[in-house]
Amino acid sequence: MGKCSKDKRDVFYRLSKEEDYRARSSFKLKQINEEFGILKGVRRVVDLCAAPGSWSQVIREEMNKSVHKDRSVVIAVDIQEMAPIEGVVMIQADITEKDTVTKIKTFLPNGNADLVVCDGAPDVTGIHDLDEFLQGQLLVSALNIATMVLKSGGTFVSKIFRGKHPELLITQLKIFFNKVEYVKPRSSRGSSYESFVVCQGLTLPRGYQPTMVNLMLEPNYDLAVSKLEGVNRQIVPFVSCGDLSGWDSDRSFSLRTISETPCDKNKKHAFRFTNERRSGRKGKMKDAGACGKLAKNNSDASSTDLESETENLTLDDAIELITACILSDV
Structure with a gap:
């Protein structure tokens, strides 16, 4: 028994063949x-990238x-050559080229x-990121044409x-449009990244020139930007x-210039703080470790004398000195 390809097993592929359409799309x-009823009452339609x-x-x-079918017109545009379709005008052109718009307007x-x-x-x-970017650039070209040939x-x-x-x-x-919908038809495969935008009610911004x-x-981006005007x-x-x-x-x-180390600076602050507290007590501090000893021997000493006497104290000694002074008030 022969095997069937994935396309032949797809219901929309088979239906397109049965109804004589060129593709399942x-x-x-x-x-x-x-x-959305987008084809209701329309008489002039442009189909970009129309192949097949x-x-x-x-x-x-x-x-x-x-x-009004006799007065209606369908224009199919694609860079590839297409087989003729009855009642459809074929234009072989690139939608990124400026001349394409002129060719389209000759049939409208x-x-x-x-x-x-x-x-x-x-x-x-x-x-996916690259494919999305390339598709986005194709969308920009299609939108540019739409803004130039669509009616308000x-x-x-x-x-x-x-x-x-x-x-x-x-x-x-x-x-550019009053209403924009983001859609995915049931006939579009779930594994496909394709979706569609349905934009209705073209209204160009004031002052915008399509x-x-x-x-x-553009090969020279800066030059192209400098030529833009208005909005x-x-x-x-x-x-x-x-x-x-x-x-x-x-x-x-x-x-x-830093003349002292951070440790020396901290010790000096400790000595100054201790001396201020000792001076305020006028020799009434109790004997509380190093602080009490300094208070007894230097009750009338200046701040400079105190720093000189305790010059060789470590930072831990300075902390003990402050702690002892605080405890002496309790």
């Missing part, structure tokens, strides 16, 4: 349309149900489309690779805080 668009053409087949099929009656879809993906490397309030649907944190991408898309420039793909380029203020006439963190300053 046709059911992904069908299920997205069932949920399954999404264009579904779009043309839905448009044929409309009473008024230069505006109701819907732009993109099911393209780069050749995967297996390195139009819809944009594109494939993305699911990352750990899609919040940033969704937030960025909401700059462009095909993708800064990440396309925002200058972020960089404020310096603090007194400019004060200390400078980039300069080197001379250190103060």
